[in-house]
Amino acid sequence: MRKAIPALILVCLILSACGQTRTFEGALFRTDTDKSAFGVDCSDEINKGKVNVDDVGYVCTVKTDGKTRLKDAEGRSLKPEDFSSGDLVRVMLSRAQTITESNRSFQAKEIVLLEAK
Template sequence: MIRTVVFVLVSLLLTGCTGTKSFEGTLYSIGENYFVVDCSHEVKKRKNNVEDISYPCTVRITNQTKFSDEDGNKLSVDDFTAEVTVKVILATPQTMSQSKESRDIEAREIILLNR
């Protein structure tokens, strides 16, 4: 009995630590306090036989969100435009899936990968 309880607890802890910490994708659009970024690769890597459709993530921007380029130079939200590739580092690891709710995430940092 104790062995079973320990196994279940360890499994739950390991499952909680496997969320996505960062991802790269195309910036689709820019809103007031958010970016819409393609996160299809992250959604599809957890599923087999997923349809070839695009999955956008709503990346919430807060006062703590940092913006930079690949070299670490500070940028502002105004330096980002649609169709560039970005790396999004999440505020907390999350598991992204086909559900829209799982793709509403908060960014700790957004890095511009191309200009």
């Protein structure tokens, strides 16, 4: 019985990680005036796996700090002002999280400019 407990705990940890997002892509809607956050379309993540989805768009607030890496697809460093509304970006979160209609604010580890508008 004692040997089954660690295996059960491992299975629970693996299942709890399912459905969590570490990275997503979306169009950039805005940057805050102090350049400490980006508004990124996260509708695809919220609607992932759903059927008969309404045409509702969701914007996630992606916070940045001094540790957040901003770069282009080739790996060159960028500044917040290098990003514009409409750009396609890939966001890597600081930790995996479940993105939902009510949970849409996250700390970014990295933001990559994939396609500039």
